[in-house]
Amino acid sequence: MIFPNELEQLVGVTRGIVDSVVAPRAAEVDEHCTWPAASMAAFAQAGLLGLQVPTALGGHGQGLLALAAVSAEIGRECPSSSLCFGMHCVGTAVIAAKATAYQQERYLRPIAAGRHITTLALSEAGTGAHFYLPETQLDLAGDGADAVYTVTGTKQFVTNGGHADSYVVSTVASGGNPDGGDFSCLVVDRDTPGMAWQGDWAGFGMRGNSSRTLALDGVPVPAANLLGVEGDQVWYAFEVVAPYFLLAIAGTYLGIAQAALEVAGTHLRNRRYAHSGTALRDIETMQTRYAKMWIAYRKTRALVFEAAARGDAGDPEALPFILASKADAGETAIALASDAMTIFGGTAYRDNSRVAQMLRDARASHVMSPTTDLLNIWAGRALLGLPLL
Ligand SMILES: Cc1cc2nc3c(=O)[nH]c(=O)nc-3n(C[C@H](O)[C@H](O)[C@H](O)COP(=O)(O)OP(=O)(O)OC[C@H]3O[C@@H](n4cnc5c(N)ncnc54)[C@H](O)[C@@H]3O)c2cc1C
Numbered sequence: 001m002i003f004p005n006e007l008e009q010l011v012g013v014t015r016g017i018v019d020s021v022v023a024p025r026a027a028e029v030d031e032h033c034t035w036p037a038a039s040m041a042a043f044a045q046a047g048l049l050g051l052q053v054p055t056a057l058g059g060h061g062q063g064l065l066a067l068a069a070v071s072a073e074i075g076r077e078c079p080s081s082s083l084c085f086g087m088h089c090v091g092t093a094v095i096a097a098k099a100t101a102y103q104q105e106r107y108l109r110p111i112a113a114g115r116h117i118t119t120l121a122l123s124e125a126g127t128g129a130h131f132y133l134p135e136t137q138l139d140l141a142g143d144g145a146d147a148v149y150t151v152t153g154t155k156q157f158v159t160n161g162g163h164a165d166s167y168v169v170s171t172v173a174s175g176g177n178p179d180g181g182d183f184s185c186l187v188v189d190r191d192t193p194g195m196a197w198q199g200d201w202a203g204f205g206m207r208g209n210s211s212r213t214l215a216l217d218g219v220p221v222p223a224a225n226l227l228g229v230e231g232d233q234v235w236y237a238f239e240v241v242a243p244y245f246l247l248a249i250a251g252t253y254l255g256i257a258q259a260a261l262e263v264a265g266t267h268l269r270n271r272r273y274a275h276s277g278t279a280l281r282d283i284e285t286m287q288t289r290y291a292k293m294w295i296a297y298r299k300t301r302a303l304v305f306e307a308a309a310r311g312d313a314g315d316p317e318a319l320p321f322i323l324a325s326k327a328d329a330g331e332t333a334i335a336l337a338s339d340a341m342t343i344f345g346g347t348a349y350r351d352n353s354r355v356a357q358m359l360r361d362a363r364a365s366h367v368m369s370p371t372t373d374l375l376n377i378w379a380g381r382a383l384l385g386l387p388l389l
Helices: 005-032 037-045 064-075 079-097 101-112 233-270 284-313 318-344 346-350 354-367 372-383
Strands: 118-121 137-141 148-158 166-173 183-189 195-198 212-222
Touching (some): 005 037, 005 064, 005 354, 037 079, 064 079, 064 284, 079 101, 079 118, 079 166, 079 233, 118 148, 183 212, 183 233, 233 284, 233 354, 284 318, 318 354, 346 354, 354 372
Parallel strands (some): 137 166
Antiparallel strands (some): 137 148, 148 212, 166 183, 195 212
């Protein structure tokens, strides 16, 4: 796909940052589970944190295609950085969807100016992959200008946990009827009394994403921080969170797939046997394996960018494309990282190499909700004219 000029420029800016800042630190991020502060600072300085902020507020006013394309550039070198950036962008899109004048000034302008990182805190242990069913309780105290919400519950897997300036939190009204959709989203500022972080992230992959557990114990949140109106959370979950999250993650996994293809190609050319002088690329089995990797990558790339473009255009047929894009990108990233491991042989396995990291990072795609299994169900239901849930 040929990107519009403005997006091509944004991708070029991203590539420059990835080459100079992100890639040199990627191994350290993975080895030590380091949150990628330098990457995020460079994105902030370049104005990329405002990718999803409307232009009237100083941002780029971009949509799903830009998020997928930029995420792919970052994910190609450092999937943890891409996940941190992506979750910030999803949080931004959620805030921007129905932002009040106060929320525009309090959150969106600082985000565009590179002074504010946000992120998404939806998942809970009780409901797991069913991220649209929060059990965190919301109470309202006082009324009018003095009204304050209190939030009580525990969020798990909060990417950028402990590093973001604000958290987009989903809740259910105390005594409300979850089946009736009494869910609401709020922005909770960092270090608000009653917030406590539990444990550090030391995951199998995506090791720099600082995906941590956040306990909220009667956390006071100004009524002005409610997103939309009470009960809007399900709208946010499926109209904003799902498309932005799916394309951010699809882009990240597309980046891993591209990286696997590239390192495999380099290795096939360079690996020579002492006994015969032939390169791995001279072996027919390797030629066909590499061709299949390339085909899989190109098909996934076409699907991801078509899904994003259809979403941005408001195409009524976009839904199955968007749902399938993350499921397919995850499968392709896992398959290509696994193929690259085969092509590299035992050395890549022994050394916990970059290829091993790709495989570990790629494996998160299956279990990040909407998970691959849920997406395949939902895509099938959408294609067959059934409601998703
Ligand atoms: C690296 C990483 C980063 C994350 N970042 C964030 C974040 O920033 N914010 C956030 O809110 N969450 C985040 N998550 C959480 C994630 O999106 C999931 O919600 C969470 O991993 C679900 O965990 P669980 O172990 O409770 O899964 P479970 O709910 O126990 O699911 C286990 C398996 O059962 C399957 N399953 C469950 N129900 C069905 C069904 N009806 N049909 C078919 N299959 C089903 C699931 O697909 C899954 O494979 C992150 C997770 C990871 C791994």
